[in-house]
Amino acid sequence: MAGLLKWLVLTMGGVCAAIGIVHLALGIDSVPGEGAAGATVDSRERFYGAIFLGYGLAWIRAARQSPIPATAVRWLAFVLLLGGIGRLLVHGRPRPAALVPGRPDGHRIRAAASVLLALGRRRKGAV
Template sequence: MAGVLKWLVLAMGAACVAIGAFHFALGIGSVPGEGAAGATVDSRERFYGAVFLGYGLAWLWAARRSPIPSAAVRLLAGIFLLGGVGRLLSMAVHGPPQGFQTVLAVLELALPPVYFWLAAADERQAARPAGPAGAVRAERDEAL
């Protein structure tokens, strides 16, 4: 499980950095249907892109710790879940968004429980005694 957690935390970090950089660089051009929104929305989009890039760097920071800190994983996953709840609130107030935004909402609501479940996997593995069985398990998890 520790190997799965490591892979998921790295993947989340890399994806968030890439998405944040994309939105920072392209502004409203990065959001379907927002091309005519104007300078205020472009400014906000680029600001949020920078924040999301930083959020991704926080995931990467967590992935590079040994063991991966469960508190950091839970906090970052909770923030991601809050973003999904925000999308649900928007849907309730304004109706359904562009289709890709709905897909993102599903991911933002589905992935956090997985992270919550796996959050302490690396810490549990690090706490295990390093006997022969533990060494074999560690080698298998590192291969993941």
């Protein structure tokens, strides 16, 4: 079980870091439909890319520790959960339909909630 958790946490970190690198390098060209946006939006996109790269590196750092610190993984999953909730809010309206499997953005909420629930069952500070 610890090997599977390590693989999942490491994969999460690698994917997030890769997404961050792409957004940092390409700016608004990494977002479909944003090609007409100006320098301000491009700058913001690259800034968010750098933050996402750091977020991915934090996941990788957690995966490389032995035992994997459950508190760190909980906080990282909580940040993902907050991001997913933010994506659900469109024009001030929550979109509960996004929680349905197969809907866009619902995977972020389900993934983060699954990690938090699984780790919530453990009482120790590391897994």
